Amino acid sequence: MLFFPDPTSRAVGLDISEHVFRLVEIRRGPFYRRKLQLYRYSEERVEDGVVVAGEFKKPEIVTERLKSLMKKAYKRRTSRGVVVSLPETRTFIKVISVKRPEKTEDVPAAILAEAELHIPTPINELYVDWQHAEDPEKVPVGKSMDVTIAAAPKQIVDSYSSALEAAGLVPVAFEIEAQAIVRSVVPLKDGEGKTIGIVDFGASRSSFVVYDRGTIQFTVSIPLSGDVVTRRIAETLSVEMPEAERTKRQCGVDAHKCGTRLWSIMEPFLSEMAERIIDAVNFYRDHFPGGRPLDEIVLCGGGANMARMDELLSELTKTPVRRADPWVNIDPGHSPLPPEIILSSTTAVGLALRQLMPETDARKTL
Template structure:
């Protein structure tokens, strides 16, 4: 009846734009498209857009070719700050304020110069364990300006490491810590994931390009031939020159890997041990890299995982973004999130109206058929025996007409009810814009009662919102709504006719 949802993930780096398009089918995703677009040097440098006009053309062309205007995009990892913090439950401040306070003490930028988001990952007796992420507003605004100009609707701005983990580890299958090594064109990223939460990230300038350059220089061959040797022969001791050229930087990589594993197991979570290592990125196609690292670290090493096979290694971030229909950390500014929330409510209302229209159409058709059958029955009975059971025929006819009238009355009730509820929902959405966020709206049909749950930034904002509802009857607003001055979680109800 309705079109299946499609998702587009864009992994943006200094030298390329990697694209993944997926389609949601029931509870599974189908990968529809993978693509890589080269970005000329100088358009993006170190994650910063230097030539917006040229980058805008690339994004506009990409969205047009993929026939999707709703996208998720990665932010450069080196511009993101992320950390797991602990916040006490007994603080007099709101949770969001306490998180902002801790964040301001640990990042080099003023809190008003960053966009942030957070996720509660553990609830203890006296505290919360929270994953926070922040990025400079200047960087995020530069990306959003491009997307707004191209009229591509941005759904999310995500951390690369989060998207990578989502592509490699199926949700719910992460009961032991997993170490991910993502070797890209310019750097290698190290990610430790436990219970689908990023607990550690780092990077090192060992990259796919640097390995190609080292082999080309040591063996005095072209970069093209160097790439072929890396993929087809790789780490093979029979080829001493090639093995020696590759083993020097990769021994350094293995040592770094071991240090990060030891740090996690002794400082971050001394109860958990890394059980496996997953490789992805273009550099993961180096032949025998998995066996080389496994021999050094003594931990099983696999190439790819969950949604990533050997043909998709370099698109892990893009695929993870296209799988992210339910994400926890999203660095989009608040105004974009509120617009998306309003759009979802509007879409749900549209679906309700369509269902009501279909139900009304079916009932109307049923009544028409019933009336038609009544007429045929009447004519046939009259022709067969006009004199027989005339009184009984009248009673049957009256009964069927009464059923028809009852069905018509039900249709009118459905239409009246749908018109009333749609008006109420639209009225509440209009009144809630601004400093009010609606988190839940429930309709108790039998009681003809509407219950609204939400968040108000200040008490004054809540009082103003409550006053705007005075055209409804039976308003019930508990005293608990007025206890706090700021960041109020409220519940208010009223009846309708």
């Protein structure tokens, strides 16, 4: 219809982090129908203690911040459908192997029984979803089939739903963060054949995703974050956090810029990060059927802005490392994103893309 926006031509992603809510709107250009463009970006800061380890500790403040985010983005109160991220540390995604039962109708029960062995939380407290790598009808009885399972605590998803609805938002889908990140940083065209490790280096947490054979194989948390590095700088140099933050941004992990005292923080930090990555890659190679070494490592999240981080991690992991290219699946258009925000916005971009990618995209799981 001419005067009403085509619902398949625009989508909104909402990334809920501990200290900032980010909104991204992507639209299809009117003339080049296949061209997806970043159309809108807005963010709202959230004070300490409101969202803690992915949980809404003060849901009424979450709702207020969401309302104010929408007002900032749209200059008025508005109700929108949004795709929302679930906290990485509270969710679970992995490829598991399930024996094809005799009857097709028993496939879901077989998947849930196997999933229970992999997830450390009772299954009745979780929403569990899955996607088959191949049609179970075509798998011979008794043979193993690969299934990607994803799970999130019901209590988290329900509390997110309530806070969003109270702010006038309609959650059209919830997604595990790693899924959104993969959609935004793995090229649609030539990413499928590659084994890629993705580091999301955030303010309060970091994670590592192993993507292979067109799907997420597993994710692990890395107990290092931008805030941890800043705190170490503040303690070692005896300065306040804002000054430590400035120093971190100025020097990155560059030994020449840092001076020896700062390098004494950055060097162990880098080695720790590399060690975690190497452990995860070895785990993948040794414990997954068909597990293999990585072709490359992609860095995203604001922490990945650190100067020389790509080069040095590459030396330590002996794997090519690059920063994520946020325009790999969309057109920058007249990007509303300030450059320093680009690597922080990969999750929000991937969430919005979920609504606009082709139905056949295997990564649009769950």
